Amino acid sequence: MMLDQTASSGPASARPVSIVKTERRPDGVAVITLDDPAEPLNTITPALAGELTAAVDAAFGDASVRAVVLRSGKKDSFLAGANIDFVRSIRFAQDAEEASREVARRFERLATGPKPVVAYVHGSALGGGFELALACTAAVATDDPKTTLGLPEVKLGLIPAANGLFRVAERAGLRVALDLGTTGRSLRPKAALRLGLVDDVVPVTSGLETAVRFALRLADEPGHARSLAKKRRRRGVMKQLERALLEDNPLGRLALFRKARAEALNKTHGHYPAAERIVDLLARFGARGFHAAAELEPRMFADLVVSETAHRLIDLFFAQTALKKDSGLAPGERAAAFPVERVAVLGAGFMGAGIAAVSARAGLEVRMKDTDDAAVGRGLRYVKDLLDGRARRGSMTALERDAAFARLSGAIDYTGLRNADVIVEAVFEDLALKHAVIRDVEARVRDTCVIASNTSSIPIARIAEAASRPEMVVGMHYFSPVHKMPLLEVIRTKASDPRAVATAVALGKKQGKTVIVVNDGPAFYTTRILVPYLNEAAHLLTEGASIEAVDAAMVDWGFPVGPFQLMDEVGIDLGVHVGEVTEAAFGARMRLPEAFAALRADDRKGKKNARGFYLYGSAAPRKKSVDATVYDVLRIAPKPNAVAADQIALRCALAMVNESLRCHGDGVLGSARDGDVGAILGVGFPAFRGGPLRYVDALGTTEVLRRLRSLEQSFGARFEPAPLLVEMARAGKRLYG
Ligand code: NAI
Numbered sequence: 001m002m003l004d005q006t007a008s009s010g011p012a013s014a015r016p017v018s019i020v021k022t023e024r025r026p027d028g029v030a031v032i033t034l035d036d037p038a039e040p041l042n043t044i045t046p047a048l049a050g051e052l053t054a055a056v057d058a059a060f061g062d063a064s065v066r067a068v069v070l071r072s073g074k075k076d077s078f079l080a081g082a083n084i085d086f087v088r089s090i091r092f093a094q095d096a097e098e099a100s101r102e103v104a105r106r107f108e109r110l111a112t113g114p115k116p117v118v119a120y121v122h123g124s125a126l127g128g129g130f131e132l133a134l135a136c137t138a139a140v141a142t143d144d145p146k147t148t149l150g151l152p153e154v155k156l157g158l159i160p161a162a163n164g165l166f167r168v169a170e171r172a173g174l175r176v177a178l179d180l181g182t183t184g185r186s187l188r189p190k191a192a193l194r195l196g197l198v199d200d201v202v203p204v205t206s207g208l209e210t211a212v213r214f215a216l217r218l219a220d221e222p223g224h225a226r227s228l229a230k231k232r233r234r235r236g237v238m239k240q241l242e243r244a245l246l247e248d249n250p251l252g253r254l255a256l257f258r259k260a261r262a263e264a265l266n267k268t269h270g271h272y273p274a275a276e277r278i279v280d281l282l283a284r285f286g287a288r289g290f291h292a293a294a295e296l297e298p299r300m301f302a303d304l305v306v307s308e309t310a311h312r313l314i315d316l317f318f319a320q321t322a323l324k325k326d327s328g329l330a331p332g333e334r335a336a337a338f339p340v341e342r343v344a345v346l347g348a349g350f351m352g353a354g355i356a357a358v359s360a361r362a363g364l365e366v367r368m369k370d371t372d373d374a375a376v377g378r379g380l381r382y383v384k385d386l387l388d389g390r391a392r393r394g395s396m397t398a399l400e401r402d403a404a405f406a407r408l409s410g411a412i413d414y415t416g417l418r419n420a421d422v423i424v425e426a427v428f429e430d431l432a433l434k435h436a437v438i439r440d441v442e443a444r445v446r447d448t449c450v451i452a453s454n455t456s457s458i459p460i461a462r463i464a465e466a467a468s469r470p471e472m473v474v475g476m477h478y479f480s481p482v483h484k485m486p487l488l489e490v491i492r493t494k495a496s497d498p499r500a501v502a503t504a505v506a507l508g509k510k511q512g513k514t515v516i517v518v519n520d521g522p523a524f525y526t527t528r529i530l531v532p533y534l535n536e537a538a539h540l541l542t543e544g545a546s547i548e549a550v551d552a553a554m555v556d557w558g559f560p561v562g563p564f565q566l567m568d569e570v571g572i573d574l575g576v577h578v579g580e581v582t583e584a585a586f587g588a589r590m591r592l593p594e595a596f597a598a599l600r601a602d603d604r605k606g607k608k609n610a611r612g613f614y615l616y617g618s619a620a621p622r623k624k625s626v627d628a629t630v631y632d633v634l635r636i637a638p639k640p641n642a643v644a645a646d647q648i649a650l651r652c653a654l655a656m657v658n659e660s661l662r663c664h665g666d667g668v669l670g671s672a673r674d675g676d677v678g679a680i681l682g683v684g685f686p687a688f689r690g691g692p693l694r695y696v697d698a699l700g701t702t703e704v705l706r707r708l709r710s711l712e713q714s715f716g717a718r719f720e721p722a723p724l725l726v727e728m729a730r731a732g733k734r735l736y737g
Pocket of ligand 1: 346347348349350351352369370371375425426427428429430433437454455456457477478479480570
């Protein structure tokens, strides 16, 4: 089954109106349309599955019907998968197992019915939607950019549960099934056609008629279905020989699955079992065939549905979905965003060019300004390379790429700003420069133009001091690299006009970001919680723990990279600078160990100047290796097993968790939800733990308090529990209701 990737409201029981309608055409084709009137998207619910089966059975039993076409009545989506509210409401594994068996049985009826069924796929066919299309005799997809096909269950800690994995493997091979299942990535229609996962790709205008003709041909020529199956296998990306060597013999399969298992573990560190279950299932399919694997699938699905990991990932999905609809304003606050069509970006550096790229891609006119032609040229080149990459990978057409690039222009002066709706400044991190830039642009833009700063550490209120309209100044804190990182942190000051805040949020959403709004303060939210975490890693180093040990402990705990690798990536100089800002604001608990001052003198900036905690450049070995000379610079000698891995994880993680609680207590965060989404998407807090604040609820406030007190006793005031935690423990409260 599975996956509604957008919101779906309310459980799906007691529906008064029908979801499935059948039109019997004079040519003998029954067109069955799925259109759930209660939801923006079709999702698989017991009601939809029941009605669909009844409609298909009626068509099969009707002598005047020769073939069936299945389509969606929704504008831009076919079937988004299982209704996640329904999945989340399942309490017992046995219920999940039964639900999965039932849906698989119903889909099987399509695959083995007496008449051909053609899926006409326009819009997203994800999870159960894709599985449904795969179960049909054939599938015709539109070439529309909205049409995507995939099995994203793994992203929610689940597995496909209606035999879709095995149908992909039958057609395109085990390797493709492993890839689609364990990454959850989706395919554009042409890629699906090349893999034999759909049978034709057609324009929307003639799509339905093509599907109808396809269905009639299948009905009229009994051999056509067989020749289709042959054609699909031939279309698979793997050449026949390769497939025979690797997949059709036990030794080849053993090697294939050993590699897939190692890759899954390497990525998940055992924290996300769904990927491993997918490998297990496909191994069974390879060894014992469709039915043996299909027999096991519902049980595996059921165990995952009731697991903590899936619950946390689904909570995160709901939180992100809620944020998509959120205006970003405080409860009860009302203000309309200004329309945004034109954006100007000041600074064509690393961040500015990234912001320009996501803006142009979102259909906005973009002006990028820097101080000289060379810098502007570099920025334009960067955007061009990004857009070219997307076109190459098929996630945009050449035409879309050209149109996006045509919307972008560069300048070394302030011409063309008069019409800008939003200005995002991404010049050097220097308050005087930011002030000068704000004064310059304010004189040239309309009164309603929102001026946003991408500063990583300067409080927005300080930046706004130079503005004559401080109410139009907000922070838009993007993460690097901008085109990849999903989060945008919008920062509002006490003076910010709610319309400016709403505009920044709306712009971020257009750019494809998940947007949280936080209140202004030193280092805002995400950077602020990162500082004590990185500092704690530094303290551990001074106690003799090695760089490898600290990084490995945190990766094992679930972070995507360890703290030292992260410092290298973001820039040690930037980290030290932000550390100084937070220490000035919050005092000694944010202080970096003295020894680390030596890094600046040694010009260690991290990856960007190839001088960091790890080795870079041509001298670096293939395996990521620590640059041992950094210990000399710090005057530290690492000792094996100086600190146990669980202690490392406890200290670093709780340093971040405690700061997150402080931010919530200080009113920086509007909600625990925003704090969790921000930490997961912005700084890599393990998603399966639900975020730092969910983690507090899961462990219990009293237990978190006990652990922090014990760390405070051993290591001092930097672990002093956040006042909010103390208060909650006393009152027996939780962060989430
Ligand atoms: P960068 O050094 O790559 O780019 C800064 C650009 O601003 C340069 O091209 C420079 O020529 C240009 N510039 C300087 N004065 C200017 C002016 N008067 N008008 C127009 N352009 C001017 O720096 P980067 O990394 O892009 O950072 C920019 C801002 O983004 C900083 O405030 C930084 O703190 C912030 N930031 C950086 C992140 C990162 O990971 N690099 C992450 C989040 C925020």
